[in-house]
Amino acid sequence: MIKLQINNKNIEVKEGTRLIEAARLNGINIPSLCYRNDLPHYTSCSVCLVKNKTTDKFIHSCSAQALEGMVIDASGKEVLELRREAISMLLSEHRAECEAPCKLVCPLGLNIPLMNRHIQKGDIKAAAELAMAEMGMPETFCKICPAYCENACRRKMIDHTISIVNIKRYSSESHNLKEPLSGNLKKSTGKKVAIIGGGFSGITASFFLSQEGHHCVIFEKTDHAGGAIINTLEEETKYIFEHELKNVLALGVEMKYGIEVNNDILSRSLTKEYDSVVISVPGFDNLKNATISENHIQFKGDSMVLNDVHVFKIGKAAKQNKQIIRDIGQAKKASMAINNFLKSSRLISVVKQFNSVIGKIEDHEKKVWLKETPEETNRFKTPISLEESIEEAKNCLHCDCRALNNCMLRNISGDYNVINPKVSMYSHPIEKKINFTSGLIFENAKCIKCGLCVRLLNKETINAGLGFQGRGFKSIISEPLTHDFNDILNNKTDILVEVCPTGALSKHEDF
């Protein structure tokens, strides 16, 4: 047995144990993107670096053996900093986007590519429900939004933007606007939230908090919901709004009209009867610190406590935006933070999930995005029917990553608070290889050269698999020079997708 110390903990392991295993066996987790205990080590990603305090050198714990008397620092400042640097370097050659640009710019974060996929497959119900679950009042809000999504659409660089707003409109409408959200409702938490203001922000907050099982009561000083803006809207929009409001109220939201809440009511009544108070109207300047700030949804200070109850300012009450849709977006994010608070009684900042950026796309790379669209489809600049919308949806490039939710690189970048590197560096153009027989997709620009797939296939002893080609910065994982990607690995797709720590290897049907 070998005796050593990791993070000041004396441990004993069998001879020949790798440091990463020695640590993990003793409850110390060391991250790695290129290591798996069932495959030979390769020492590539360098995210597993630890410091050997006896020699003052940094070593790769995935492959370095635990040796007698070693003193290992697996989580010191220097170690974390070096790991962060390694992740940042990997990101600089990882030319990929986690989320599609349209989704990123949507103030309410609608997963537009997913919606398009539903529509493309003809599942209009799924598309409509997705929009409702993520937006609350999808049709009303799209009417008052300048359509940031269409402006960001990557298809624009090839011909013209996907007509997202119209696609969504016809699919939602056809599904039946009147049907409230049924699935995804959480059990009642028994918490009561008072929302001051029945404008768009207040309604949004009530929608998302109700979904989470909190009982919401809206106090609106006028006799109608939707705030002042509702009167400026077209009749058709007003009509849609009325329907969508019913859907929200159907979740159990109580709307009290004609009650103007002032400081007095707030402190004497609301803070006594409710678990939390959400202010979505201007005023209440005495409660400066109750604001939830826009970007990372951080709580500022603790003087938002009034009579032991937390008071939050959201939407217009937090910050007056030029576009009302931004207030609504803020209200949605703030609701998430308030929900966290209601559930844990702690003020936890909601940190934006890491999102890799792709950098500049060269002209010759643009055609790659067309690979997954059918060769022959019609384009409709403004679809005016469901049929046309379905046809137009087929043209979506699906810029989001298939590994969105299980990407180790994305997760570790978030864990280590890595910011996207200023400069991206790459040696090969963006490329997408598709094996049309098996549905295996390989996107080299996402590959971090960890070699897990190569080792896995090596273990499987197959004749032609994937291997490294080229040297150094120009090295790449590829099918052999003597073979075509479409002719190899026909029954290996699942294990390859599983082993890949990023979205470089994925499966066609995973979308």
Add this chain to the structure above:
Amino acid sequence: MEKIKEIKIDSCSCVTTTAVDIGGIVEAVVAEIGTEKNKAIPILQAVQNKLNYLPSEALKLICELTDITPVQISGITTFYSQFRHLPTGEHIVKVCTGTACHVKGATLILDAFKRELKISEGSSTSDDKLFSVEEVACLGCCTLAPVVQIDDKTYGHATTSKVGNIIKDFLNSEKEIVSKKVILPDGEYDTEIRVGLGSCCIAGGSRDIMNEVEKTVYKYGIEAHVKTVGCVGVCNQTPLLEIAYKNKEPIRYTNLTEERVSEIILHHIKPKKKKNKLRTALNNWADTFHTDDMLFSPVNLEDDTREKYLNNFLQYQKHIATEHYGLISPFSYDEYLKYDGFKAFNNVITLMNQSQLIDLVTESGLRGRGGGGFITGEKWKIGYLAEGDVKYIICNGDEGDPGAFMDRMLLESFPFRVIEGMMIAAYAIGAKEGIFYIRAEYPLAVDRVKKAIKICEEKQLLGDNIMGSGFSFRVKIFEGAGAFVCGEETAMIASIQGDRGNPVVRPPFPIENGLYGKPTLVNNVETLCMIPWIIRNGPEAFNSIGTANSKGTKVFALAGKIARGGLIEVPMGITIRKIVEKIGEGVAPGRKFKAVQIGGPSGGCIPESLADTPVDFEMLTQLGAMMGSGGLVVLDDSDCMVDMAKYFLSFTHNQSCGKCTFCRVGTGQMLRILNRFSKGEAEISEIDELEKLCISVKNGSLCGLGSTAPNPVLTSIKYFREEYEAHANGVCPTGSCPALITYRINDNCIGCTICVTACPVNAIEFKPYEKHHIDTELCVKCDSCVQVCTVDAIEKQKI
């Protein structure tokens, strides 16, 4: 956003040569070499030798006929620079971009060749398929820098303005009919005529000299033994000729030309036969009559002058690894024996057991000369104690540092000595099999070692039960395929096993678990070369030379901006200044000694202010440099340190195997920042950013390549930070960085138009007798005009 030039390997675009029987060639090669996985590199080398490149048809066939898989073959043919997937032109122009050549303008030469041969951007072959232009890391002729090789013909001291002539000369020489080789009668003579035939000598033209010597000796019946010797060390003075009388100091001639050969020989050695005497007299008379430069003939120089240079060059040296340099013929086994050859091995197997031998080597204090400086005796001891019925020894001759050619010269000049050292080491650890790993760029070394091995086998010095001792040992050669990283021992082993040259984590060290999982001793050429001397002269003789922790001598390849470059062997502890100023005779007149770059891309620069530092493993490391393998490039005040750092980093970045993140990406990020400095785009704050990045790469890299790659950058920042600051302000103080300078013609111009003809891009208008003007829009900054201008009218100006 930066885009690094891409390479696209397109298997489909391979040109199929219908006339060639690819199948037959591949089958024959496989039949000869074998079908095992580890034969991949030799098979590919042999196939490429025959086909000029590797068509995908050949690759497929190799996979079908052998155990080699498509993944393996694709992996290695794209990893090693030697392999080509596309055919080359008929002739290959190799432009050396080693350190010494770089500081003397190799990049400009490369551009000039591409321009002259009209090779378009992104391509390497001329449209008529006559020439391909390649960069090579180092041809090992640093003293003749910049060097260009076209097929087998080497051109030293190239300039951009000479490029056209070089191509013409090459094409003309192609047409020449090779004269019939003279065969000289054997005989015992008191006099020897020695011609150096190291690579530098050959590059300097010593083959022609040799031919001329043989012709002269034959023609006049000169009674002298004509012999070729290995490297003499004065490589920048090639070609060399020595005339040696028995028991007398030899007389040496340097920088010789063919025309002088017969004159010199006849001056020293008079023909004995009457008829020949008459012929000499007549010839002498005719020569005096026809040549007007007799006065400058080397023969007419005083003996003192003639030898002063060599004596100075040699006075501070101590020859152990290079013992009997310039004296023994690299091919002659008998001569090696005559000069104590194999005596050490004989002593070892008759008088010592393994422990005694190891103790002796440990006592000598010898440390590995490959760079790391591990104590050789201790390494042997671990090898000796390692359990295993099969053990291997590898002689590391994969000298890839640009600017280093020690190993090449030792292998070329003393092949028997390296073999002897290897035999002793093998005996020490109990290895029965040895492998010479020699880089492919050293064909002469491969050839000579091959011949020497054959002779040793014939003499039964290699084989079973050598000299009845019970010790059996065999060696073979493995030719590297062009990857600097293979100098790292674990990468080298991977390469011998037929894989991509990726290093693996240590421990376990190869000495415990190496080639095919067996204990494997990897020793550098120079280390092994020292062994016979140490055994013969005793450990005290060795450890009395040098400093406290660095014993014996070190061979350096001295090149760069000095008067006298070459291969030198100096005692450890000698100061850098002594090497530069005494042995190298300093920088050119009017120039200032600025720094030395020691240890190649893993080492660092040491400024003139620290030149009194003694050569010692620890002292150099303390300064941020490294002994490395022994490249020593002298820089003067015209050399830009940012440019040097950028040069080394582009080398290491390019040679990185790509396995670990810090080396693969980190070196690229460093290079990006350095490029920004050399273009004047960087901010002052980026100096710190670069330094930080350097430290991360140093800390986080897996092997020595990555962890030492930042050294040239770190030392240049440490000692020459002001130059980085100047670049951040848009000024290259030495005027080396093309983006920060512009060429202008001053009032010295006499309107001779010579620059107009030299300019490859017509950036100077033809205006006889008027002051010329350079169109800076068109100018490609090739420096040709400066080289040809006779009145110093063209100057580089800061933008």
